[in-house]
Amino acid sequence: MTTITAEIEEPPSERPPASTFRERIWEVLKPTQEQWDDWKWHFRNRFNTVDKLARVMPLTEMQRKQLQLVSGKYPFSITPYYLSLVRKDDPTDPILAQSLPSFDELLHAEITQEDPLHEKDDSPVVGLVHRYPDRALFVITDICPLLCRHCTRKREWDGGWWIRQKPQLEAGIAYLRRTPAIRDVIISGGDPLTVDNDGLEWILQQLRSIPHLEMIRFGTRFPVVLPQRIDEGFTRICDKYGPIWLNTHFNHPNEVTPEAGRAVRELLRAGVPVNNQTVLLRGINDTVETQLKLSHELLKNRVRPYYLFHADEVRGTEHLRTPVETGIKIIEGMRGHTSGLGVPTFVVDVPGGGGKIPLQPNYVLSWTEDEMMLRNYAGRIFHYRNPRPAKAKQLPVVVAA
Numbered sequence: 001m002t003t004i005t006a007e008i009e010e011p012p013s014e015r016p017p018a019s020t021f022r023e024r025i026w027e028v029l030k031p032t033q034e035q036w037d038d039w040k041w042h043f044r045n046r047f048n049t050v051d052k053l054a055r056v057m058p059l060t061e062m063q064r065k066q067l068q069l070v071s072g073k074y075p076f077s078i079t080p081y082y083l084s085l086v087r088k089d090d091p092t093d094p095i096l097a098q099s100l101p102s103f104d105e106l107l108h109a110e111i112t113q114e115d116p117l118h119e120k121d122d123s124p125v126v127g128l129v130h131r132y133p134d135r136a137l138f139v140i141t142d143i144c145p146l147l148c149r150h151c152t153r154k155r156e157w158d159g160g161w162w163i164r165q166k167p168q169l170e171a172g173i174a175y176l177r178r179t180p181a182i183r184d185v186i187i188s189g190g191d192p193l194t195v196d197n198d199g200l201e202w203i204l205q206q207l208r209s210i211p212h213l214e215m216i217r218f219g220t221r222f223p224v225v226l227p228q229r230i231d232e233g234f235t236r237i238c239d240k241y242g243p244i245w246l247n248t249h250f251n252h253p254n255e256v257t258p259e260a261g262r263a264v265r266e267l268l269r270a271g272v273p274v275n276n277q278t279v280l281l282r283g284i285n286d287t288v289e290t291q292l293k294l295s296h297e298l299l300k301n302r303v304r305p306y307y308l309f310h311a312d313e314v315r316g317t318e319h320l321r322t323p324v325e326t327g328i329k330i331i332e333g334m335r336g337h338t339s340g341l342g343v344p345t346f347v348v349d350v351p352g353g354g355g356k357i358p359l360q361p362n363y364v365l366s367w368t369e370d371e372m373m374l375r376n377y378a379g380r381i382f383h384y385r386n387p388r389p390a391k392a393k394q395l396p397v398v399v400a401a
């Protein structure tokens with residue numbers, strides 16, 4: 001049996017806060033504070049061409065070529081807010097690495113897949129993925145404010161931007177209505193919060209009219225990449241049609257900003273629990289230190305670290321994937337070293353529609369009917385009595401005279 005032992009890296013020595021692109025973006029785009037606080041302004045001013053990006057960020061000739069070539073297959077889109085978090089002096093900046101195309105995206109086509117999770121095979125109607133017995137995924141748009149380089153649905157990026165029209169939404173809602181086994185629906189995308197509040201309210205109203213739907217969740221990266229989207233209109237409808245849950249997707253502690261914290265607070269005030277699903281990414285968050293820091297920042301903001309996903313085997317993302325054991329080592333380095341609330345469940349979503357499989361370090365060294373040999377977080381070994389129900393005693397049979 002191989003035991004994987006994690007080492008916790010020393011935290012880097014304190015450095016002064018790095019300068020970011022925020023100032024340059026303000027200089028060039030000249031927003032008013034009101035515009036900066038308006039998510040639609042950020043959406044309209046996304047950086048999605050080489051020329052737009054070059055206005056705020058110095059690009060070498062090679063970088064221009066890279067962007068032009070790769071974005072022909074996999075486009076890019078970065079909100080001014082998210083780009084404003086990039087540190088100027090760091091070519092390996094974790095925000096930039098998640099948002100800027102790389103030549104590597106064009107490699108490894110032979111060992112990866114467009115749709116490794118076979119979502120299309122599990123779609124009884126267009127836009128609805130029904131894989132697990134009691135849950136369904138309702139995909140209402142393919143639009144996202146940020147095109148994350150590691151996206152599982154990268155295959156959809158060349159399909160044109162769409163928001164599902166009412167007849168298609170109604171077909172999905174009708175399926176949910178006639179399938180009482182489904183008690184939990186996740187509204188997803190793309191990013192579902194690209195749909196405006198009126199559109200979302202109509203969907204929530206329809207879903208709430210289905211008596212067997214106990215849970216409604218949003219899967220959205222807006223609190224991370226454009227937290228201005230969490231506005232009064234959105235929290236009002238969450239409150240009105242609640243209980244609503246929200247799963248978001250922070251990957252690095254640098255993303256947990258005061259703006260993101262405000263968005264989470266507004267959600268919590270409206271009674272929306274916020275859970276985080278991190279994707280494990282090579283060179284971005286693949287150390288114990290980064291994951292611990294991320295968990296602590298999330299907990300400070302009352303966000304629960306829920307899942308740590310091993311990155312899916314998606315075409316165009318292989319360069320961002322780590323060995324599976326990296327995730328197990330990270331969990332080992334976290335468990336016992338911080339509160340259990342801060343330790344996400346590490347999962348692999350297996351290709352072919354097998355679903356999520358949790359993986360964790362091996363703490364059970366041996367196991368018999370009577371005893372378990374267990375290893376604690378610090379490597380100490382303990383014998384633990386395995387309780388068994390007492391066997392019923394055979395009473396003597398007394399025969400009446």
Ligand code: SF4
Pocket residue numbers: 143144146147148150151152153189190191220221
């Ligand atoms: S927000 Fe989600 S769906 Fe959109 S690009 Fe990023 S990972 Fe993909």
